[in-house]
Amino acid sequence: MAPDGAPHIRIAGLTKTYGDVVAVDGIDLEVRAGEFFTMLGPSGSGKTTTLRMIAGFEIPDSGVIELAGEDVSRLPPYDRPVNTVFQDYALFPHMTVQQNVEYGLMVKKVRKGERRERAEQALGMVQLTGYGARKPAQLSGGQRQRVALARAIVNRPKVLLLDEPLGALDLKLRQEMQIELKSIQREVGITFVYVTHDQEEALTMSDRVAVFNHGRIEQVGPPADVYEHPQSEFIAGFVGVSNVLERDGRRLTVRPEKINLLEDGREPQPGWHVEPGVIRDVQYVGPVTRYHVTLDRGGELQVLAQNLEEGSSQVLEAKGRRTRVEWRPGQESVIDEEGGTE
């Protein structure tokens, strides 16, 4: 582990273009040792290209990538102390699970006994003890994903890079794997750099999140910061729903679950911000109901209310009614006019 406070990965002025397309447009980033760091963004935002440059599959046009203080920007992948879990798993189809996991150790000429032992241990960590003799084709998607993870962590890299590793799994399995990935990360203490376009995944697992857009980073911070206080309209919309209003010349956003619908005749809570409007649409989503409220002062808000007592027929009746919304001061975030982070 790097000394406290020192960044484990330091990226400065990183750019990469393909022809006319600027994939990564001057990125600065610091990742701490042992951190679960997520690069979140829509497709084409530059997050995967950045990851591939850290891995060494792409060489940056300009800029520096330092791993534990060493400049690796122009080293080939096999000379970097990082390992990658690929989106398509990239397991070698002609090798058994055991051979796949041992591949990195074999390349580094680790002797056979130790190789066996470490591969066993890694397979145990991903709960695949006893699967060593199988071929990747005989495994389910979730199991392949675990083998890919074992094959990477068995090498004890300084940094583990994960490129949308759960993208191909179904929702249930994905949620299970999110929890498991996080606990494995705690167990091995390796720095994880995780790429995803799924905001929920990013919020669930990360210590910090960097939100990418158009080859740049719009905001970096702990999940709660990014979610509660988005610094741009893009982030407000991408990490959640946008809910942007213009009031007194400022643009601001409020998260839908922070807003209350006031029932008729109820007094607003003292000091809270109140606005009248009309419920334009209602969507019943099981545990919650989503209301789309058009405000008299202009703009529209989404409001999320838990269905504590109400059934679907009751909430759906609210469509077209007049209502008032309220939220506690401070729940809104002011968005910079240009949508930047300054």
Next chain:
Amino acid sequence: MTSVSIAEPPPRPGPGRRLSTFFFRHPRVRLWTLLALPVLWLGVVYIGSLLVLLLSAFWTADPFTAKLVHEFTLDNFRRVIETPVYRDVAFRTIRMAALVTLACAVLAFPLAYYMARIASTRTRNLLVVAVLMPLWGSYLVKAYAWRTILSGEGAINWALGPFGVSFNGFSNTGLWLVFTYLWLPFMVLPIYAGLERIPQSLLEASSDLGGRSVRTFFRVTLPLVFPAVVAGSIFTFSLTLGDYIAPTLISSDQFIGTVIYREYGTALPFAAAYAMVPIVVIVAYLLVARKLKAFESL
């Protein structure tokens, strides 16, 4: 105004539509309509001719009239196995087929690798056309062209002349060159397809895990593309084994094809028996190839 009726009576279906409906309701009839012609062709013309060949190998020919005598005998097979000349010819042909296959593989691999993994799309398409181009020309034209190239006054001897070396083109070495030229495309294309099918991420994974290019090649690329090489070798091997025109034009030695061609006129049953040799060799070759999982990449 009158209201529009949604449930208008459907128009009477035309004959095309009725035929479609009939086929839809009778999937088996549909299947046989599709396959009748090729099954007839394969069953009667293709398999039938092979069976007649096999059958005639058990007959004899009258030595004076060359007419077939329909009497069951194993003499032809005995002659094939016991006559040293025919054994030598068979081994010479098999050796030639093996050497041609080897040469094709050695030439085709780097070319296919360049096409599949390095070349730009434009260059790749150009190369695919270039590789296929010889197949558009007539076989005979190419074989005669090679006769000219290999002759005493041909291009090869002209190029070797200044070094004081001369090359006897009308030899088995010359024949080997001609075969390698003729069958190379059949090796390039399967290997190219096999290499193209290997996902880039597998090669990246290997280098990510510390494997340099050489190791990645021998541990990942080669094992994965090997079935494609075997698939290509089936073409080069069997085409060489059965050919009789190139040996007739280039070499003075006998090969399986030339022996069959020569015997066919006077001793058809023996020619048929001898034709079983390449068939048996190919079947054995295919069995080995299947063991090597070559058919998964055809």
